Amino acid sequence: MQLNKLLSPVEISEIIGCGDKEITGVTADSRQVRDGYMFVAVPGVSVDGHAYIHKAQESGASVVVCERLPEQISSSVTYVVVPSSAIALGYIASEWWGNPSRELHLVGVTGTNGKTTTATLIYEMARLLGYKAGLLSTVCNYVESTPYHTDHTTPDPLTINEMLRKMADAGCDYCAMEVSSHAAHQHRIAGLHFAGGIFTNLTRDHLDYHKTVEAYLNAKKSFFDNLPATAFALTNADDKVGEVMLQNTEASRHTYSLRSEADFTGRIVEQRLDGTLLSLNGVEVETMFTGKFNAYNLTAVYGAGILLGWERDSVLRAISALVPVAGRFQAFHSPKGVTAIVDYAHTPDAVVNVLQAIREVIGQNGEVITVVGAGGNRDKGKRPIMAREAAARSQRVILTSDNPRFEEPEDILADMEEGLDDEARTRTLHITDRRQAIRTAVALARPGTVILIAGKGHEDYQEVKGVKHHFDDREEVKSAFSENN
């Protein structure tokens, strides 16, 4: 592609060298540069891409996009100085892949919890209604029904646009994607054309990265601040920052709520462990989801469907056909009458929500055993709170490992125990080995007991010191159930 064309949407401070060149590829990683490539030097969290400009040149980069010129300039290289390389990379990535976000309706979902669920259900609803659709999510990316592995909730801009190009070429009309706070902050979504944005909620998470709740909020808000006037912005009116999120957006503003007046209202009529009768804008719909938090997700999905212009009755029919997302309130039943729920709750708020959902169905006296850990090399402040909230809502708690990453599992458990008072400690076990923790919960359970296995949901690995070992809570609970008849 011609350099001039590739740079056409980019804000440029200065160009040094020839502006008329054929570019053979684009990357922000010097290790991937080949002859004739454009290298975009992005300041990162651990290192600064500017330190790798010379490496990129040695590997054949013919164009360098940067925020500051390197000390030594090569006459065969064109330098494009920009105010923000990360933002430039987003626009360049869109241009490189032929602006695929403009060929389909792209809906972004942001918020602390519920992004995967909401985005996945919009993707599934589109397909149930007969449209072709794609999905970019924490669990997996999809182009129609073809899965593509992902390591991120929101990939880097080149990957996002490559996936969107695949979707557009496959004839997809819609794509639903998660917008993580990291992605918004790092401008991974710069240059994308959104048809709509949805806000789920904001509670504590990722303070290791964002440092303050305000910075975390602003990262999410920047997504709405940059939506075009043609898009819709749909927010949770019951969340305390729901209104703030949309205060500077040019998009058309809409609200959803379970409590008050809103454009889209959801009301729980009846709840079971395997479903909820929901009233959406006054029409009753039987759904296969449990918990107030899922009522929020479904109300947002309903609103998105209407705002995308889909016919109301078809949207309602699709909602009743939707099934829970992998590892989100996924229920397993033992022959003895024990229920295990595998859920990706890995924040204090999610732990509270999922336990409340269980309590609302089984009542205050029903027995709940919670197996929970917290990830290593992530927000440490959430650990004691997660343990305390679990103990407040369960008869027994088994603290165990999640993904220890580069931390010692024992240290993580010790941080969690800090949140427990003496009484809660008498009801808490500490079993580092997650397999043993699940087996112990199953052994302790009686008919009618509900075991919550929180934190890892769909994950099929346990990450220890940089190595991912196969581990799947769902497989573990099934095998423990079959051995404990």
Ligand SMILES: CC(=O)N[C@H]1[C@@H](OP(=O)(O)OP(=O)(O)OC[C@H]2O[C@@H](n3ccc(=O)[nH]c3=O)[C@H](O)[C@@H]2O)O[C@H](CO)[C@@H](O)[C@@H]1O[C@H](C)C(=O)N[C@@H](C)C(=O)N[C@H](CCC(=O)O)C(=O)O
């Ligand atoms: C902390 C974080 O978000 N890091 C992301 C960030 O990497 P970074 O800033 O650390 O990059 P860096 O290593 O400092 O390098 C800076 C630049 O120098 C370049 N470089 C580096 C080395 C070299 O030899 N040559 C070179 O050119 C790199 O390619 C990069 O462009 O930018 C990378 C490219 O987009 C991401 O892959 C990477 O995600 C890391 C792996 C990660 O774990 N991120 C997690 C925290 C994350 O993003 N999570 C969110 C949501 C979580 C949730 O679901 O709630 C997500 O969206 O997945």
Ligand SMILES: Nc1ncnc2c1ncn2[C@@H]1O[C@H](COP(=O)(O)OP(=O)(O)OP(=O)(O)O)[C@@H](O)[C@H]1O
């Ligand atoms: N709307 C919601 N409000 C609060 N909690 C929720 C909501 N939806 C889901 N949860 C809880 O959060 C967990 C994660 O849900 P989901 O994967 O949909 O969120 P996410 O925002 O994509 O998370 P991540 O940031 O890790 O990608 C669920 O397993 C459930 O316990």
Ligand SMILES: N[C@H](CCC[C@H](N)C(=O)O)C(=O)O
């Ligand atoms: N995407 C989130 C998920 C965390 C899930 C939990 N199992 C953990 O490993 O901490 C993160 O990377 O912080």
Ligand SMILES: [Mg+2]
């Ligand atoms: Mg997610």
